[in-house]
Amino acid sequence: MEYHSDSPSSPTWAISNDLGLLILRLGVGGPMLYFQGWHQSFRAWAFVWEKKSWSLVEQFNELGFAMPGFFATTVTLLCVVLSFAVIFAVYTRISAFLLTLLITFLLVVTVEISGSLNAQTLLLYAGMSFTLIFTGAGRISLDYLLTRKKPL
Numbered sequence: 001m002e003y004h005s006d007s008p009s010s011p012t013w014a015i016s017n018d019l020g021l022l023i024l025r026l027g028v029g030g031p032m033l034y035f036q037g038w039h040q041s042f043r044a045w046a047f048v049w050e051k052k053s054w055s056l057v058e059q060f061n062e063l064g065f066a067m068p069g070f071f072a073t074t075v076t077l078l079c080v081v082l083s084f085a086v087i088f089a090v091y092t093r094i095s096a097f098l099l100t101l102l103i104t105f106l107l108v109v110t111v112e113i114s115g116s117l118n119a120q121t122l123l124l125y126a127g128m129s130f131t132l133i134f135t136g137a138g139r140i141s142l143d144y145l146l147t148r149k150k151p152l
Contacts, residue, residue, distance in 0.1 A: 014139070021138030025086050028099070028128040033083035036113050040076040048073060059111040075113075078102050086132065089141030096132035103129065 040056065047054040047069065056076070060068035082102065085095035103126045107119060137143045 018138035018140045021132075021135055022140045024128055024132060024135075025089060025092070025137060025141075028096075028125055028132070029083040029085075029087035032099070032125055033080060033087065035116055037076060037079035037083055040113060041080055044073050044076045056111060056113065063109065063111070075102065075106070075111075079113075086129065089137035089143045092137035092141065092143050093133055096129045099129045100126055100133065 043052075043054050043056070046052040047057060054069075054072060056072040057068045060071045065071050078098070079102065082095050082099040085091060086099060103122050106113065106117070107122045107126070
């Protein structure tokens with residue numbers, strides 16, 4: 001009895017591949033957006049517009065950053081924007097690359113954005129986003145819809 005696996009050209013393989021990439025995008029972008037970006041964005045808003053104190057700014061200040069408010073706000077903004085870009089697959093490879101750089105920065109600088117964001121979690125985010133750099137978004141994405149060639 002011979003074993004016949006699906007070849008990369010079969011429809012079943014293509015659908016499962018694209019579905020897997022969608023799950024990967026949701027797996028890296030969703031938790032990053034909800035657990036890190038969303039909660040910090042409200043603190044960033046209060047820091048910028050209401051001049052309230054923010055623990056992330058204090059952490060960057062303790063590390064000796066020249067403009068701690070700018071770095072804290074930029075990290076939060078990048079976290080939110082890049083997470084949305086990965087989830088909805090807008091320039092997925094570029095967004096995943098920038099997200100990997102952001103995660104690496106957070107891993108090296110060791111600021112505490114949230115209680116759930118430890119080194120292990122950062123490495124998991126980095127690994128998943130690094131995978132998206134090489135695979136792209138798949139066919140269940142805005143990238144695919146916007147770049148596919150339409151017949152004349």
